[in-house]
Amino acid sequence: MRDPLRPPMIHPTPRLRFAPSPTGPLHLGGARTAMYNWAAARAMGGTFLLRIEDTDQARSTDVSLQSILAGLRWLGIDWDEGPDKGGAYGPYFQMQRLAMYRATADRLLASGHAYLCYCTSEEIEAGRKQMEAQKVGFTGYNRRCRTLTAEQRTAFEREGRKPNVRYRMPDARVLQVHDLILGDVEVNTRDFDDWVMLRPDGVPLYNFACVVDDIGMQITHVVRGNEHFQNGIKQRLLFEALGAECPLYAHIPLILNKDGKKLSKRDADTNMLDYRDKGFPAEGVFNYIALLGWSFSGDRDVFSRDEMVAAFKIEGIGKSPSKFDDEKLRWMCGEYVRGWTPASLVDRARPWLAAPATQAQFSPQAARLHTLAAAGLELPAVPAHTFQFQAAWLQNVLACYQERIAILSELPGKLPWLFQAAPTMDAAAQKNLAKEPAAKEWLRALADVLAAGIAPPSYRPWLLEQDKSDVRKGADAAVVLPTKKDTAEPVCAFDTPARIEAQCRALVDRLGIKFGSFVHPVRAALTGTDKGPGLFDVVFLLGKETCVDRLRAIGNAP
RNA sequence: GUCCCGGUCGUCUAGUCCGGCCUAGGACCUCAGAUUUUCAUUCUGGUAACACGGGUUCGAAUCCCGUCCGGGAUACCA
Numbered sequence: 001m002r003d004p005l006r007p008p009m010i011h012p013t014p015r016l017r018f019a020p021s022p023t024g025p026l027h028l029g030g031a032r033t034a035m036y037n038w039a040a041a042r043a044m045g046g047t048f049l050l051r052i053e054d055t056d057q058a059r060s061t062d063v064s065l066q067s068i069l070a071g072l073r074w075l076g077i078d079w080d081e082g083p084d085k086g087g088a089y090g091p092y093f094q095m096q097r098l099a100m101y102r103a104t105a106d107r108l109l110a111s112g113h114a115y116l117c118y119c120t121s122e123e124i125e126a127g128r129k130q131m132e133a134q135k136v137g138f139t140g141y142n143r144r145c146r147t148l149t150a151e152q153r154t155a156f157e158r159e160g161r162k163p164n165v166r167y168r169m170p171d172a173r174v175l176q177v178h179d180l181i182l183g184d185v186e187v188n189t190r191d192f193d194d195w196v197m198l199r200p201d202g203v204p205l206y207n208f209a210c211v212v213d214d215i216g217m218q219i220t221h222v223v224r225g226n227e228h229f230q231n232g233i234k235q236r237l238l239f240e241a242l243g244a245e246c247p248l249y250a251h252i253p254l255i256l257n258k259d260g261k262k263l264s265k266r267d268a269d270t271n272m273l274d275y276r277d278k279g280f281p282a283e284g285v286f287n288y289i290a291l292l293g294w295s296f297s298g299d300r301d302v303f304s305r306d307e308m309v310a311a312f313k314i315e316g317i318g319k320s321p322s323k324f325d326d327e328k329l330r331w332m333c334g335e336y337v338r339g340w341t342p343a344s345l346v347d348r349a350r351p352w353l354a355a356p357a358t359q360a361q362f363s364p365q366a367a368r369l370h371t372l373a374a375a376g377l378e379l380p381a382v383p384a385h386t387f388q389f390q391a392a393w394l395q396n397v398l399a400c401y402q403e404r405i406a407i408l409s410e411l412p413g414k415l416p417w418l419f420q421a422a423p424t425m426d427a428a429a430q431k432n433l434a435k436e437p438a439a440k441e442w443l444r445a446l447a448d449v450l451a452a453g454i455a456p457p458s459y460r461p462w463l464l465e466q467d468k469s470d471v472r473k474g475a476d477a478a479v480v481l482p483t484k485k486d487t488a489e490p491v492c493a494f495d496t497p498a499r500i501e502a503q504c505r506a507l508v509d510r511l512g513i514k515f516g517s518f519v520h521p522v523r524a525a526l527t528g529t530d531k532g533p534g535l536f537d538v539v540f541l542l543g544k545e546t547c548v549d550r551l552r553a554i555g556n557a558p
Numbered sequence: 559g560u561c562c563c564g565g566u567c568g569u570c571u572a573g574u575c576c577g578g579c580c581u582a583g584g585a586c587c588u589c590a591g592a593u594u595u596u597c598a599u600u601c602u603g604g605u606a607a608c609a610c611g612g613g614u615u616c617g618a619a620u621c622c623c624g625u626c627c628g629g630g631a632u633a634c635c636a
Contacts, residue, residue: 038633056635121634137560140632164634182563183575191559191561196634206636229562230631253564253629260628291570291585297585298572318571321629325569328586338599404597478626504595529598 010245011218018072018079018226019210022052023059026071027270028263028324028390029225029255032289036252038077039290041310046220050082051213052093055203064484071112073270075286076305089217094209101204104212104242105165105197113241114197116163117145118156140193141166162200167208167238169194177236178316179229180221180250187233207231211238214247223250223314227320235289250314253321255292265435279352279408284333292322302335334406342399346391349398352408353382370483382412383461397541400533414532418541421462422550423528430439432520432530433554439521441512443555446522447548449507450539456494458543476489497536504536525554 018034020026026034041048050072054060069084080215081087091097108114119127119141127142146168148156156163172190179185188401197208204212210231222232229251239246257263263270275285287302296303303311342349386394398411405411417423425433433439488546495503508515521533526538526547539547 023636053636059635110628117634124634132559135559138632162617187562190634193632199634201634203634205634210636225630226563227630228636231636233562251563256629258569262629288570295569295571295582297582301570301585319567324572325586328570331586334599353599401598403596428596441627501595516595521610523596529596533597535595 009419010220010247014041014044014220015049015218016041016046016221016223017049017051017214017217017219019053020068021056021057021059022061022065022068023069023425024064025271027272028289030068031075031077031272032069032255032292033252034072034077034222034251035075035286035289036294036312036314036317037221038079039309040221040223042309043312047080048078049087049217050079050092050438051217051392052083053206053209055094055205055209057095057203058304067271067273071276073281074272075289076282086310094204094213096505097209097213098204100216101198101209101212105204105208106172108167108197108241109165112168112236113243114167115146116148116166117141117151117166117194117196118148118153118161118163119145120161138191141195146194163200164196164200166194167197167234170237175233175234177249179232180248181253181317181319182229182251185229189237191235192230192234207238211235211242215239215242215244217448219247221248221250221314223252223317226251226253229357234407244523248314250317252317253293253319256321256323256537258325260323262523279349280329281333281336281348281408284336284406285329287336288329288332292324295320302332330406334403337406337408338403340402342402345398345402346395349408349411350387352411354384354387382415386459386461388522393459393541396537400537400541403534410432417527417529417532421460422553423526425524425528426530428530429524429528432524436517436521438513440555440557441511442518443525443551445507445511446504447551447555449503450500451543451552453500453544453546454495455500455501455539455547456491456542458546460546491540495540497534497540500536500539522551526550 016037018037020030020034020414025068038048038327040046050069052065071250072079079085081089081092086092105114109116123144127144130137131139133143135495145163145166149260149444164222170189175187177185187197188201195207197505198204213219232249232251236246255263270284276282283304286305290296290303290308291301294312296308296311316387337345374474382394397415399541401411403413404414436442504518508518511518520530523530523532523535523538526542528534532538533541
């Protein structure tokens with residue numbers, strides 16, 4: 001027996017694979033498995049390939065396959081060989097490799113490692129029931145066909161029975177196996193079944209196809225979910241029977257939900273594309289998933305793909321299952337959103353902002369968004385001309401929300417006050433307006449101050465609904481403002497937030513009131529809520545006419 | 559039932575292999591404070607864990623045994 005820690009001589013450079021079965025979309029666990037294989041391959045300068053295990057013909061679909069590939073691409077996990085890329089070790093679909101399985105099964109049959117089994121599923125089930133009744137512990141196939149004579153076989157054949165090919169499990173053999181994550185584990189072959197390798201129709205079962213392909217594709221390291229540990233034992237035996245060196249195995253712990261149960265559809269989005277379509281930053285999701293069972297360092301959680309690759313070691317993956325925590329995922333996403341330039345925020349937010357009619361031109365995700373809208377998500381309503389003619393203004397708007405969102409779909413619900421003729425007043429706003437008896441007087445006073453000042457001209461999308469003659473009306477006057485508070489404001493023909501603040505402070509002094517009590521009703525009148533960007537940013541964004549109108553409308557109301 | 563694996567703050571984890579630097583570190587959450595025109599951001603500080611019981615040892619989160627709890631496997635799914 002060779003040293004279990006010595007790198008296999010299967011191939012001069014490491015070759016790792018992600019082998020999904022296209023029976024559903026890419027989910028969290030699969031994404032992580034793919035990621036770890038990918039990272040390990042990249043870290044070792046090896047090859048990462050995709051193999052499609054489509055032998056479950058009843059459940060495999062092309063839709064699922066496409067969804068899996070799209071999910072991987074979205075996460076930035078790329079492969080060197082695979083279904084759409086080809087490669088020297090193809091084909092990469094198991095259903096296209098049937099001849100290899102048949103040939104290998106024949107070899108195993110000839111060498112006595114496998115035998116033909118003519119049992120029907122009813123007979124197998126009856127045998128299992130019987131074993132259970134005997135309470136022997138181990139239950140499984142009763143191995144009736146292990147010792148069939150030639151006469152018995154021909155008799156079955158004459159009955160029209162078609163045989164499965166079964167692996168002949170060695171009797172009570174103790175195996176010491178080494179797992180890169182679990183370490184040394186001892187198992188006994190008597191606890192394993194004589195499992196089916198090949199169906200009568202020539203379609204292989206998982207453990208068999210997996211080994212034939214891992215040999216054929218010269219896989220050196222297998223990183224996969226812990227539910228495959230026992231399969232690994234069966235597979236090692238098969239490698240041995242075929243005289244092939246087996247790869248290094250790493251069985252990673254499962255991801256559980258908050259209750260410690262296996263993650264299911266109800267717990268979180270199991271489809272990676274849902275994260276994409278809801279506006280989770282891919283980098284954030286990638287980063288978070290990487291942390292489920294692996295740590296970059298003792299004191300850092302935020303890292304790039306490249307940094308992960310530079311630091312990744314299979315042996316560094318933890319042994320215990322982790323629970324999925326969507327609060328930390330959200331925080332992680334916020335970290336990335338805040339790190340973007342405002343220009344790139346506009347770019348990324350576009351599909352979530354565009355009015356339904358114009359979404360299609362921005363993103364193929366549009367159709368998906370309508371589904372989300374139907375599911376109750378607030379619909380975005382930024383008209384197309386905003387993107388076209390008010391780019392700088394829009395960028396300023398988004399910059400104001402950059403540190404207030406973590407997921408792009410949170411954006412549209414925060415912006416209506418900028419696009420409606422009059423903001424809808426929420427309860428908090430109404431309260432703030434009613435609190436100070438003199439508030440309406442202040443609003444009128446501020447309206448007069450702004451009317452006399454040179455705040456930027458207002459961009460009023462609601463007016464353009466009626467009059468489309470000049471969509472540039474309400475010019476895109478606003479220069480792009482710096483986002484850092486301590487940076488000097490650029491030269492601007494209009495009043496900047498800083499100058500608006502100075503005017504407000506002067507007014508507050510003149511009125512002889514407290515600044516704080518002044519701000520709240522003003523914010524309410526302007527935005528209809530008690531949350532959002534700084535008040536002077538609000539004025540700057542809304543522009544002179546809109547502010548004056550809104551302040552007077554409420555200031556003069558009875 | 560049987561076999562295998564796991565068990566450090568509520569959560570993700572560092573430390574475990576090569577026992578002492580661990581009066582157990584970081585992050586999320588939470589709480590308090592600071593900044594501030596709200597919210598958010600940012601900053602400071604706090605609460606909070608070695609599953610339990612036995613060993614071995616001068617000394618154990620780290621090694622050994624047992625218990626308990628959790629998970630996986632036990633398919634003509636993967």
